[in-house]
Amino acid sequence: MPLFGAHISTSGGVEKSIERAIELNCEAIQIFTKNNNQWNGKPLTEESIKAFKDGVKKAKIKVTNSHDSYLINLCSTDKNISKKSHDAFLDELNRAEELALDYVVMHPGAHLGKGESAGLKTLTRAFNNLMKETRGYKVLTLIESTAGQGSNIGYKFEHLKEILDGVTEPERFGVCLDTCHLYAAGYDISTKDGYEKTFSEFNKIVGIKQIKMFHLNDSKRELASRVDRHEHIGEGKIGRDGFKFLVNDQRFKNHAMIIETPKEDDFMKFDSKNLNFLKSLLKERIHVAHSAVP
Numbered sequence: 001m002p003l004f005g006a007h008i009s010t011s012g013g014v015e016k017s018i019e020r021a022i023e024l025n026c027e028a029i030q031i032f033t034k035n036n037n038q039w040n041g042k043p044l045t046e047e048s049i050k051a052f053k054d055g056v057k058k059a060k061i062k063v064t065n066s067h068d069s070y071l072i073n074l075c076s077t078d079k080n081i082s083k084k085s086h087d088a089f090l091d092e093l094n095r096a097e098e099l100a101l102d103y104v105v106m107h108p109g110a111h112l113g114k115g116e117s118a119g120l121k122t123l124t125r126a127f128n129n130l131m132k133e134t135r136g137y138k139v140l141t142l143i144e145s146t147a148g149q150g151s152n153i154g155y156k157f158e159h160l161k162e163i164l165d166g167v168t169e170p171e172r173f174g175v176c177l178d179t180c181h182l183y184a185a186g187y188d189i190s191t192k193d194g195y196e197k198t199f200s201e202f203n204k205i206v207g208i209k210q211i212k213m214f215h216l217n218d219s220k221r222e223l224a225s226r227v228d229r230h231e232h233i234g235e236g237k238i239g240r241d242g243f244k245f246l247v248n249d250q251r252f253k254n255h256a257m258i259i260e261t262p263k264e265d266d267f268m269k270f271d272s273k274n275l276n277f278l279k280s281l282l283k284e285r286i287h288v289a290h291s292a293v294p
Helices: 016-023 046-059 079-098 116-133 157-166 179-185 192-205 239-247 267-281
Strands: 003-007 028-031 063-067 103-106 140-144 173-178 211-216 256-259
Touching (some): 003 063, 016 028, 016 046, 028 256, 063 079, 063 256, 103 211, 157 192, 179 211
Parallel strands (some): 003 256
């Protein structure tokens, strides 16, 4: 079965996320290694790093990842923002390596009027410079599919392919697909035919093996809205069927599936509700055609 998990709070220290993950019975976790709305963060202490690593082993968590800061925009051509984004993402890679995380998930950024082609080229150059500075790192960078809101790139499978084709060390990259973002970008995974068409198209353009993990979120907004608004699983426009197809897809039986659903007042309560709902869908066995996909 998939490795279900959630984005877990690190309030009180990164190691505190493990206690919360255990309470939710997570097999995979996503964290912020620092305040996601600040450029800089306090260095991780040796005590926190050790406690986190020990906790992951003790809890038998199989996949760990961080999400980069929402301020980072590696597409930016503004020299000040570009420098800050480079430094912040380099710091994130350093932190992830210290914590022995499997992945860093990142939003590819916004071109801010310069055009998608220019944005993709700027991002690729930034990635190649960052890889030179982090030679030997084990952590992989996962490019998250986006809803295409504003001038964000990464909402088309062709964008993901261009990025992966342009980096000099492609083995250090992969893709994180977000279900809400897919749907908002126009990929209809809510029906069986739409689900099969979406992943057949992804395989032809990018390659199914490039998918390393998923973010599971329902969508508040309609198909192809290009608006990124997460909803609780089964309560949005995607609905239960789309998630039933995904969690029972044997191609992804060992993939981490992380919820980023609304937290509201009691995040443990709502995270538990969403994770239990996903697990209940595993009992509803279905057939998904994979004839076009190896």
